[in-house]
Amino acid sequence: MTQLDDRIEPHSPLPEGVSAQVETTHDVRVTTPAKICGVGHAMKRKEDPRFIQGKGRYIDDIKLPGMLYMDIVRSPYAHAKIKKIDASEALAMDGVVAVITGEDLKAAGDLHWMPTLMSDTQMVLPIEKVVYYAQEICVVVATERYIAADAIEKVVVDYEPLEVVIDPHLAMEDKVIVRDDKEKKTNHIWHWEAGDKEATDKVFAEAAHVVEQSMHIPRIHVVSIETCGMVANYNKATEHMQMYMTSQAPHAHRTIFAMVSGLPEHKIQIISPDIGGGFGGKVPIYPGYVCCVVASLTLGKPVKWIEDRSENLQADSFARDYHIEAEMAADHDGKITGLRVKTLADCGAADAAANPSKFPAGMYSICTGSYDMKAAHIAVDGVYTNKPPGGVAYRCSFRVTEAVHMVERLTDIMAHKLGEDPADFRLKNFIRPDQFPYKSPTGWDYDSGNYQAALEKAMELIDYPSLRKEQAEKRKRGELMGIGISSFTEVVGAGPSRDFDILGLKMFDSAEIRIHPTGKAMARFGTKSQGQGHETTYAQIIAEELGLPAEDIQIEEGDTDTAPYGLGTYASRSTPTAGAAGVMAARKIKAKAKKIAAHLLEVGEDDLEWNVDKFQVKGSPDQAKTIQEIAFAAYTNHPPGMQAGLEATDYYDPPNLTFPFGSYICVVDIDSGTGEVHVRRFVAVDDCGNIINPLIVEGQIQGGLTQGLAPALFEEIVYDENGQNLTGTLADYLVPTAVETPKWELGRTITPSPHHPLGAKGVGESATVGAPPAIVNAVVDAMWHLGVRHVEIPMTPQRIWALLREHGVAD
Amino acid sequence: MSRHTVNVTVNGEVVSEEVEARMLLVHFIREVLDLTGTHIGCDTSNCGACTVLLNGRAVKSCTIFAAQVDGGTIETIEALAVDGKLHPLQEGFWEKHGLQCGYCTPGMIMSAKHLLDKNPNPTEEEIRWGISGNLCRCTGYNKIVEAIQYAAEKIEQGDSAEEVSA
Ligand code: FES
Ligand code: FES
Numbered sequence: 017m018t019q020l021d022d023r024i025e026p027h028s029p030l031p032e033g034v035s036a037q038v039e040t041t042h043d044v045r046v047t048t049p050a051k052i053c054g055v056g057h058a059m060k061r062k063e064d065p066r067f068i069q070g071k072g073r074y075i076d077d078i079k080l081p082g083m084l085y086m087d088i089v090r091s092p093y094a095h096a097k098i099k100k101i102d103a104s105e106a107l108a109m110d111g112v113v114a115v116i117t118g119e120d121l122k123a124a125g126d127l128h129w130m131p132t133l134m135s136d137t138q139m140v141l142p143i144e145k146v147v148y149y150a151q152e153i154c155v156v157v158a159t160e161r162y163i164a165a166d167a168i169e170k171v172v173v174d175y176e177p178l179e180v181v182i183d184p185h186l187a188m189e190d191k192v193i194v195r196d197d198k199e200k201k202t203n204h205i206w207h208w209e210a211g212d213k214e215a216t217d218k219v220f221a222e223a224a225h226v227v228e229q230s231m232h233i234p235r236i237h238v239v240s241i242e243t244c245g246m247v248a249n250y251n252k253a254t255e256h257m258q259m260y261m262t263s264q265a266p267h268a269h270r271t272i273f274a275m276v277s278g279l280p281e282h283k284i285q286i287i288s289p290d291i292g293g294g295f296g297g298k299v300p301i302y303p304g305y306v307c308c309v310v311a312s313l314t315l316g317k318p319v320k321w322i323e324d325r326s327e328n329l330q331a332d333s334f335a336r337d338y339h340i341e342a343e344m345a346a347d348h349d350g351k352i353t354g355l356r357v358k359t360l361a362d363c364g365a366a367d368a369a370a371n372p373s374k375f376p377a378g379m380y381s382i383c384t385g386s387y388d389m390k391a392a393h394i395a396v397d398g399v400y401t402n403k404p405p406g407g408v409a410y411r412c413s414f415r416v417t418e419a420v421h422m423v424e425r426l427t428d429i430m431a432h433k434l435g436e437d438p439a440d441f442r443l444k445n446f447i448r449p450d451q452f453p454y455k456s457p458t459g460w461d462y463d464s465g466n467y468q469a470a471l472e473k474a475m476e477l478i479d480y481p482s483l484r485k486e487q488a489e490k491r492k493r494g495e496l497m498g499i500g501i502s503s504f505t506e507v508v509g510a511g512p513s514r515d516f517d518i519l520g521l522k523m524f525d526s527a528e529i530r531i532h533p534t535g536k537a538m539a540r541f542g543t544k545s546q547g548q549g550h551e552t553t554y555a556q557i558i559a560e561e562l563g564l565p566a567e568d569i570q571i572e573e574g575d576t577d578t579a580p581y582g583l584g585t586y587a588s589r590s591t592p593t594a595g596a597a598g599v600m601a602a603r604k605i606k607a608k609a610k611k612i613a614a615h616l617l618e619v620g621e622d623d624l625e626w627n628v629d630k631f632q633v634k635g636s637p638d639q640a641k642t643i644q645e646i647a648f649a650a651y652t653n654h655p656p657g658m659q660a661g662l663e664a665t666d667y668y669d670p671p672n673l674t675f676p677f678g679s680y681i682c683v684v685d686i687d688s689g690t691g692e693v694h695v696r697r698f699v700a701v702d703d704c705g706n707i708i709n710p711l712i713v714e715g716q717i718q719g720g721l722t723q724g725l726a727p728a729l730f731e732e733i734v735y736d737e738n739g740q741n742l743t744g745t746l747a748d749y750l751v752p753t754a755v756e757t758p759k760w761e762l763g764r765t766i767t768p769s770p771h772h773p774l775g776a777k778g779v780g781e782s783a784t785v786g787a788p789p790a791i792v793n794a795v796v797d798a799m800w801h802l803g804v805r806h807v808e809i810p811m812t813p814q815r816i817w818a819l820l821r822e823h824g825v826a827d
Numbered sequence: 828m829s830r831h832t833v834n835v836t837v838n839g840e841v842v843s844e845e846v847e848a849r850m851l852l853v854h855f856i857r858e859v860l861d862l863t864g865t866h867i868g869c870d871t872s873n874c875g876a877c878t879v880l881l882n883g884r885a886v887k888s889c890t891i892f893a894a895q896v897d898g899g900t901i902e903t904i905e906a907l908a909v910d911g912k913l914h915p916l917q918e919g920f921w922e923k924h925g926l927q928c929g930y931c932t933p934g935m936i937m938s939a940k941h942l943l944d945k946n947p948n949p950t951e952e953e954i955r956w957g958i959s960g961n962l963c964r965c966t967g968y969n970k971i972v973e974a975i976q977y978a979a980e981k982i983e984q985g986d987s988a989e990e991v992s993a
Binding site: 060061063064065066067068069070074076077079161162238239240241242243290291292293294295324326546547548549711712715716718719720721722723746747751753754755757759760 | 847849850854857858861862863864865866867868869870871873874876903904905907908913917920921922924926927928929930931932933936954955956958959960961962963964965966967968969970971972
């Protein structure tokens with residue numbers, strides 16, 4: 017028997033014939049004709065017809081017979097004892113079916129606490145005290161949405177307010193203890209270090225120049241336009257729990273639900289329907305989901321929970337909140353030699369960040385960025401405060417945004433301080449192309465890069481020299497114009513199982529391909545698109561490998577009953593992991609297809625060669641079998657001794673992470689009367705390795721740029737001293753519209769990943785990561801001559817105006 | 828809570844339903860009429876995901892009571908493609924990659940329709956202002972602007988359709 021389905025054999029990490037040395041090019045490689053639409057084609061998205069016709073199926077579109085609605089009573093205090101919850105009036109209302117409190121969850125098997133993805137604990141519903149504003153207190157289930165909303169108003173909760181700690185520096189003093197459920201009465205959660213302290217101290221002791229800067233990367237919110245929600249549907253007779261859930265990681269969520277609730281995992285089905293944006297906010301499990309599941313379990317009926325926007329902005333999906341103190345050292349020649357960083361990570365009331373287990377501060381230690389330096393040392397402390405749990409990897413591979421912001425700011429400050437042009441300074445300090453694969457001082461193995469090429473391309477596209485000229489002229493006239501650069505390096509595609517897991521689940525991903533007898537195909541993946549266009553890019557990947565038209569390949573994700581197990585979509589990991597699994601599964605199919613073709617053509621396998629969509633006999637291409645003919649034969653005329661069918665599955669454990677990079681240049685004009693920052697131009701040159709669909713890649717970059725503009729200029733979640741969220745609606749939290757968003761100018765270089773089977777690296781987050789420091793650097797550049805050295809984000813008109821006034825410019 | 832009968836023409840069909848006085852138009856459209864293409868993205872009238880045309884004007888259907896549209900005419904995203912032919916706006920969004928998650932898309936397209944109905948040849952600036960009541964978190968708007976420009980040109984050429992192939 018020929019057994020090609022090698023589900024149990026791992027594949028070798030580096031595809032054959034691949035060396036670590038790669039060339040940088042500019043043009044997207046296309047090898048298939050348009051009718052096949054393999055890799056490199058700007059194919060229109062396969063998922064779009066349903067969305068443009070209003071036929072998407074999002075969580076709130078799910079309607080099941082007899083469905084009940086859940087709404088949540090939330091705390092008006094950030095820290096308070098709960099003395100009493102009186103739900104009698106609510107329960108007496110017509111249409112109210114149940115009220116579930118923390119006590120009820122406790123009675124149901126200690127479900128009032130749950131683990132976070134970082135192996136901390138978080139209250140589902142509190143019994144003794146609340147620890148953040150808008151915390152879930154209890155839930156009401158009713159026959160109608162409006163009745164549930166009325167009923168939560170009727171629940172009377174008696175609180176005894178406690179002293180609140182919002183500032184993480186104060187929290188470190190342990191005067192107010194947020195988590196007194198813990199044995200150790202301290203707000204300090206963890207201390208984490210990376211790099212070599214001794215070597216770094218030595219480099220600083222010997223440095224000719226040292227710059228230092230403290231900065232705050234404030235708490236922000238993902239604001240996917242769809243909020244979170246669930247429809248839990250428990251069937252008491254079959255003991256089957258079906259959950260429709262806004263989930264970026266349905267399989268991992270199923271396992272966590274099984275472990276926490278005790279429901280057997282084969283009786284749980286999670287269906288993640290069309291998702292209206294995720295950006296990391298739909299990775300954690302929030303209390304609302306758990307309550308919804310418990311409500312359905314208890315009542316034996318379908319229960320729907322949909323967050324309001326204000327609830328979403330007040331209770332979950334928060335990111336960032338790093339207080340950074342960083343120093344950079346350089347030698348006499350202006351060569352960067354070291355980086356020393358201390359950071360306070362404000363986690364809120366639980367360490368619920370979605371980081372891989374070994375990395376409490378995520379990939380923050382990528383912070384040496386694109387620069388070759390001798391040593392670096394990073395120390396991070398996690399601390400509890402009376403804020404909702406934060407730390408969502410918002411369009412960012414686990415803290416890369418914070419890392420890039422810091423190193424790009426310091427690089428710029430150093431360049432300015434040395435009186436060097438920030439572009440020249442970067443070009444001088446970049447890791448050179450011949451240094452790849454490059455081992456960073458904090459231990460990362462960069463796969464490939466060509467930072468000079470990307471920056472030079474950006475400088476050419478924007479005509480850097482003439483901008484500097486224009487700036488000099490404007491400065492003479494007292495006009496404030498600035499040019500800012502950010503040359504970021506990301507680390508994405510988590511990740512190799514030796515280092516990466518979430519709650520013990522290794523971060524591989526998977527693909528399963530089935531070719532039907534008529535030559536059409538179905539492929540399922542362990543990831544879950546939230547707008548990234550997987551139905552198109554995965555189809556193109558398979559089309560490339562097997563020569564089937566992408567149109568003929570149906571892609572499915574998100575249903576745990578049918579899709580192979582995977583860790584989901586976040587941290588730009590889909591293409592590096594599941595995309596690679598798709599390639600590997602397709603190659604297994606191709607190997608079997610070759611045997612079938614040899615049988616059909618009555619030649620040896622060695623006599624065959626692959627040509628786009630068929631196997632042909634070497635030297636006589638007329639003798640050929642197309643993939644469609646082979647597929648038919650796999651079910652109708654397969655070789656004796658071979659199993660029928662044409663299917664394969666692959667679980668891909670990436671040999672390394674991927675390291676996309678880019679150089680962004682931003683031009684700003686500042687109105688010295690109002691303090692308003694106008695982004696006049698923004699050129700973004702991205703290098704994400706080989707490109708699968710250039711249209712989708714452009715879309716990802718433009719969307720990411722706008723999500724980088726947002727925290728730079730507008731967005732911040734603000735708490736008052738009582739821990740009240742002052743930005744809890746979209747009227748207060750300023751998401752940019754089409755009017756504030758500039759016209760993005762894109763360019764590209766292509767430096768493939770040597771270890772990814774397609775040479776791709778992932779692109780979903782680069783722009784969100786790379787854009788903010790480019791904008792800040794431009795703003796500081798506009799005001800450096802006035803004595804301004806740093807501006808915190810968001811750079812609101814108030815903030816800029818105050819700075820200008822301080823430096824004697826604004827009136 | 829008082830109840831009201833609403834007679835309204837939705838996507839060309841006359842419907843008559845009794846609703847609670849406080850029922851929002853968006854809930855009427857989504858839950859009573861089962862037209863789930865119109866979405867909800869906020870509770871402060873900021874996002875525009877719920878945009879529909881009421882008597883030809885773009886309105887945020889989360890900001891109006893169903894009872895208020897009695898006697899009116901409503902158009903939602905579901906009515907835009909006619910006999911399997913996409914509207915030029917739908918075509919433009921598909922062609923120019925004007926959507927990613929698709930959640931804002933129906934509202935965005937309805938706002939754009941209102942804009943093009945009033946102003947068939949908008950400048951880029953006018954397009955940006957025309958959709959400034961609609962938030963999109965995914966696309967960064969540039970390709971939405973291109974999609975609307977594509978539709979404006981297509982409408983001007985009088986060529987309004989392409990078969991829906993999927
Ligand atoms: S739902 Fe946001 S404006 Fe209507
Ligand atoms: S496409 Fe996702 S919000 Fe616009």
